[in-house]
Amino acid sequence: MAAYAAVTSLLQSLDQLSKTHHSSYSLLYKKDQTEVLTEKYTFLKAFLEDFTNVFHEDIKMKHLERMIQEAAHGLEDIIDSHRLVLRQSRRERRQANTIFHQNLEYAIEEIGLIQREVTKKIQLSRFNCKISHSRDTSPQFPWDQKDMIVGLDKDLLKIKDRLIVQSSRLEVVPIVGMGGIGKTTLARRVYDDSLITYHFYVRAWINVSQEFDTRDIFLSILRSISVVRDEVERNSTTEQLAERVYRSLKGRKYLIVLDDMWSIEAWQHVRRSFPDDHNGSRIVMSTRLVDVASSASSGNSLHQMRFLSMEESWTILRDKVFGDSSYPPELEKIGKYIGHQCQGLPLAVVAIGGLLSTMSNETGSWKTVAEKKPVRSRSGS
Secondary structure, eight states: OHHHHHHHHHHHHHHHHHHOOOTTGGGGOOHHHHHHHHHHHHHHHHHHHHHTTTTTTOHHHHHHHHHHHHHHHHHHHHHHHHHGGGGSOHHHHHHHHHHHHHHHHHHHHHHHHHHHHHHHHHHHSOOOOTTSOOSOOSOOOSSOGGGGOTTOHHHHHHHHHHHHTSOSSOEEEEEEOOTTSSHHHHHHHHHHOHHHHHHOSEEEEEEEESSOOHHHHHHHHHHHHSOOOHHHHHHOOHHHHHHHHHHHHTTSOEEEEEEEEOOHHHHHHHGGGSOOOSSOOEEEEEESOHHHHHHHHTTOOOEEOOOOOHHHHHHHHHHHHHTTSOOOGGGHHHHHHHHHHTTTOHHHHHHHHHHHTTSOSSHHHHHHHHTSOOSOOTTOO
16 A cells, blocks of 8 residues: 555654744745645545555556555655755745745645545445544544554553443543554543443543644534534534533533643633533543643543553554464564564554555565664654
């Protein structure tokens, strides 16, 4: 899946671009352009993950894959080229800035055309894909969650115990760890667990993200637990929506998952809308930041995610590449080394596994991957 690997690499570049705060570099892009591109390529990555196997012999599918791959490579080249502008004079940076904006606009137009073709392909199929748009607020992932469940069984039991067995008062259960370590995967396993589904009367999954919008958070909750009329969405103030959430949850045993919480401020904005009726309602919060988790935990312990062991990393990598099939024993040693380079991060292991699955199962090919720098440093965010 060369297209999948190209899109994965590009999304990492776009993520780095959006997080760059260098004063000179800030001249080189408009944040809304990177957000649009990230959204479109995330959609395409999910499409490739879901449909490549379904249409593996389809000529149209192969054509779409090639278009996506070429567009992703082209945009990554544009981004890489403009990183060099930081070393140029201010005048040269200004000149390059205009060209860069134009190139991003062209890239948006190009990928927009491809996305329309992809949407047609999805609509023509009879398959119910996880990337289709619906009112279901369950989290949508561009990777298969089963790829990342190794080592999470004990974590799952601990979280379920805190949700079901402990105090009847409203409690927040924070899941803390760096990006890629499996917070969202664990929260999703808890959210979809049959016992949890039975235990809580209503459930809602909310993606908060770094640039949160309080109004959108309230609307997401309302959409998942009740029908929201269009006029309510258009005309209600944030305060009115907060009151609606409170009334909708009042007296009901609920589970709310706040995924990817980045600030104490975001929590303070929404916490007042969660009533405590001493009926065992729970809020699960995933975050990278200990201070955010501590502010919401009300003195309860934080659930700290641990890094994978080398053996666990190898298990995920092996399963991603070979599935239930046997694997060449000569690849085990170098495979464990590659897994170790991912530094215990499940998402990094899955990404590398996806890349290896597109390559020949030969020691030379795997050595090429092994000789590259580690996928991510544990000191990163």
